[in-house]
Amino acid sequence: MLDDTKQALVQVRGLKMHFPIHAGLLQRRVGEVKAVDGVSFDVFEGETLGLVGESGCGKSTCGRAVLRLYEATAGSVTIDGVDISTLSPKDLRKTRPTMQMVFQDPQASLNPRMPVRDIIQEPLDEHTSLSTAEKREKVLELMDAVGLNRKFATRFPHAFSGGQRQRIGIARALALNPKFIVCDEPIAALDVSIQAQVVNLLEDLQQRLGLTYLFISHDLSMVRHIATRVAVMYLGRIVELAPREALYAKPLHPYTQALLSAVPEPDPDLAKSARVVLTGDVPSPSNPPKGCNFCTRCPQVMDICHEKDPEQQEVEPGRFVACHLFSQTTKTAGSTAEPRPQEHNQQGEKT
Ligand code: SF4
Numbered sequence: 051m052l053d054d055t056k057q058a059l060v061q062v063r064g065l066k067m068h069f070p071i072h073a074g075l076l077q078r079r080v081g082e083v084k085a086v087d088g089v090s091f092d093v094f095e096g097e098t099l100g101l102v103g104e105s106g107c108g109k110s111t112c113g114r115a116v117l118r119l120y121e122a123t124a125g126s127v128t129i130d131g132v133d134i135s136t137l138s139p140k141d142l143r144k145t146r147p148t149m150q151m152v153f154q155d156p157q158a159s160l161n162p163r164m165p166v167r168d169i170i171q172e173p174l175d176e177h178t179s180l181s182t183a184e185k186r187e188k189v190l191e192l193m194d195a196v197g198l199n200r201k202f203a204t205r206f207p208h209a210f211s212g213g214q215r216q217r218i219g220i221a222r223a224l225a226l227n228p229k230f231i232v233c234d235e236p237i238a239a240l241d242v243s244i245q246a247q248v249v250n251l252l253e254d255l256q257q258r259l260g261l262t263y264l265f266i267s268h269d270l271s272m273v274r275h276i277a278t279r280v281a282v283m284y285l286g287r288i289v290e291l292a293p294r295e296a297l298y299a300k301p302l303h304p305y306t307q308a309l310l311s312a313v314p315e316p317d318p319d320l321a322k323s324a325r326v327v328l329t330g331d332v333p334s335p336s337n338p339p340k341g342c343n344f345c346t347r348c349p350q351v352m353d354i355c356h357e358k359d360p361e362q363q364e365v366e367p368g369r370f371v372a373c374h375l376f377s378q379t380t381k382t383a384g385s386t387a388e389p390r391p392q393e394h395n396q397q398g399e400k401t
Contacts, residue, residue, distance in 0.1 A: 057094065057095050058092040058093065058094055058095070059093055059094065059095040059129065059130055059229060059262045060092065060093035060127070060230055060262070060264070061092050061126075061127070061128040062089060062090055062093075062116055062125070062126075062127050063125055063126045063127075063128075064088050064089075064090055064124060064126070065086055065088070065089045065090070065112065065115055065116070065122055065125035065126075065127065066084070066086055066087055066088055066122060066123040066125050067085050067086035067108070067111050067112070067115045067120055067122055067123055068082040068083065068085070068123040069082060069083040069085060070082050071336060081336050081337075082336065083334075083335050083336045084335045084336070084338060085111040085112075085335055086108045086111050086112045086115055086122075086286050087108075087286035087287055087335075087338070088125070088286075089112055089125075089283075089286070089287065090125075090288070090362075091281055091288060091291060093230070093262055093263075093264055094262070094278075095229075095260075095262055096256070096261075096262055097278040097279065098262075098263040098264075098265050098276050098277045098278050099263070099264050099265065099277065099278065099279050099280075099281060100265050100266075100276065100277030100280040100281065100294070101113070101264060101265065101266045101267075101280075101281050101283060102267060102270055102273050102280060102281070102282055102283065102309070103282060103283035103284055103309075104268065104332065105268060106332065107283045107284055107285060107332075108283060108286040108335070109266045109283050110154075110234050110235065110266055112266075113151070113232040113234050113264060113266050114151075114232075114234075115127075116264065117149050117150075117151055117232055118134050118135065118137075118142060119151070122135060129145070129149055129229075129230055130229055130230070132145055132148075134149075143177075146177065147173075147177050147227065147228060148228055148229050148230060149228055149229070149230045149231070149232070150224070150226070150228040150231050150232075151223065151231065151232045151234060152216070152219050152220055152223050152231060152233045152234065152236045153234055153236075154234050154235040154236065154238050155239045156207075156212060156216040156218065156239065157207070157212070157215060157239070159219055160207040160218060160219065161207075162206065162207055162208060164206070165205060165206055166193075166198070166202060166203055166204070166206070166207065166210075167186070167203040167204060169218060169222055170189045170192055170193070170218065170221045170222050170225060171185050171186075171188075171189050171225070172222065172225075173222060173225040173226050174188060174189075174225055174226070177226055178226070188225070189203065189221075189225075190203065192221040192222075192224055192225060193221060195224065195255065196217040196220050196221045196224070196251060197217060197251060198214060198218065198221065211244070212239060212241065212244060213240055213244035213248060216236060216237075216239075216240060216248050217248070217251065219236075220248075220251065220252070220255070224255070224259070227259075228261070229261070229262060230261075230262045230263075230264070231261055231262070231263055231264075232263075232264045232266065233252065233264070233265045233266065234266045235266055235267055236248060236265075237267070237269070237272065238267070238268070238269070245272065249272060249276055252265075252276070253276060263276075265277055270309065270310060270313050271313060273294075274294060274298055278294060279291065279292065279293050279294060280293075280294050280297045282297075282303065282305065282309065284305045284343065285333065285335055285343045285344070286335055286343075287343060287372065288362075288372070289303045289305050289344065289372050290302060290303040290305075290369075290370065290371050291369070291370045292366075292368070292369040292370070293368055293369070296366065296369055297310075297369075298310065302371045302373070302376065303371050303372070303373050304344065304348045304349060304350050304373065304375075305344050308326040308327075308328050308349075312325070312326075326349065328347045328349075329347060330346055330347045332347075339356075340356060340357070341354070341355050341356045341357050341358055341359060342356075342358075342359060342360050342372075342373070342374065343359075352374060352375075354374050358374070360372045360373050360374045360377060361377070363376050363377060
C-alpha cells in the first residue's frame with residue numbers, strides 16, 4: 051500500500067486530449083478523436099505510477115499531455131505546486147527542468163548527427179549558465195550514472211546498441227535534475243534480454259535521486275515489477291486505479307480482469323480456466339459507445355451500462371473502479387468488493 055505520508059507531486063484533473071478530424075474540400079471539422087477523455091490521477095512523490103492498456107488506448111497521448119508536449123483540450127496538470135496548464139510559453143520553459151520524458155524509441159529520439167556528449171549536454175546549453183568545462187564534467191557524471199563508458203562520449207548514436215541508446219536518453223532526461231519523469235514505453239523497443247537492465251537502471255536512479263515516475267507500458271509483467279500503483283486505461287479513460295498488489299491479486303473491473311488474464315500463466319490448466327476472452331473490436335475513439343465505453347465488449351454488461359457512464363468509486367481504501375457493478379444502486383451479488391459510500395474521489399479529495 052502507499053505510504054499515507056507521501057505528497058502528490060503531480061495532480062492531473064479532468065485531462066482531455068481531443069484531436070479534430072477535418073474532411074471535405076474546405077477541410078471542415080467533422081468530428082474529433084477522443085484520445086484522452088477526462089482522466090484524473092495523482093502521482094505521489096517517489097512512487098512509480100504504472101499506466102497500462104492496449105495499444106491505442108491513449109496512454110502515450112496522456113503522458114505527453116501531462117508534460118504539456120500537447121496542448122490539452124481541457125483539464126489541468128499541477129506539477130510540484132505549479133499549474134502548468136495555464137503557464138505562458140516562457141514560464142513553461144522555466145519549469146521544464148522539473149519534468150522530463152524518456153521516449154519509447156531511443157533510435158528516433160536521438161539526433162544521429164550529434165555525438166553523445168552534445169546530445170546529453172543539450173538541455174544544459176538550453177537551461178543553465180554553466181561554463182563549457184562544467185557542462186563537459188556534468189555530461190561525464192551523467193554517463194557514469196547511467197552506466198555508459200566515458201570514453202564513448204564523442205561517438206555517435208549509431209555506434210551504440212539499443213539498450214545503450216536508451217541509457218543516453220535517460221542521461222539526457224536526468225541532465226537538469228528533474229523530479230518527475232514520464233517513461234513512455236521505455237523498454238518496448240529493446241531486446242528482452244536488455245529490458246530488465248534498463249528497468250533496473252530506472253529503479254536504481256529512482257532510489258538514488260528520489261525520482262517520481264509515470265511508467266507507461268503495455269507490458270503488464272514489467273509494470274507489476276516496477277510500479278507502486280497501477281492505473282488501467284481503456285478508450286481514453288482510467289477504468290481502475292489500485293495499489294499494485296491488490297490489482298494483480300484481484301482485478302475488479304471486467305476490463306482489468308480480461309487484460310490480466312491474457313498475461314501468460316506458467317500453469318496451462320490455470321491459464322485455460324482463468325482466461326477471459328473479449329469479443330469484438332475496440333470502438334473508435336472518434337465514436338465511443340453511449341454509457342460505459344466498455345459496454346460493447348464487456349462480459350458482464352447490464353442494461354444501465356448502455357445508458358449511463360459509470361463514475362469512479364472508491365471500492366476499497368485507495369482503490370478506484372469505474373463500473374456499475376460497484377455503484378451503490380446497481381451492485382450485483384457477483385461482485386466481491388463491498389461498495390462504500392463515495393467519500394473521496396480518486397485523488398483523495400472529499401466529494
Ligand atoms: Fe461492464 Fe457495465 Fe461495468 Fe462497463 S459498467 S465495465 S459494461 S459491467
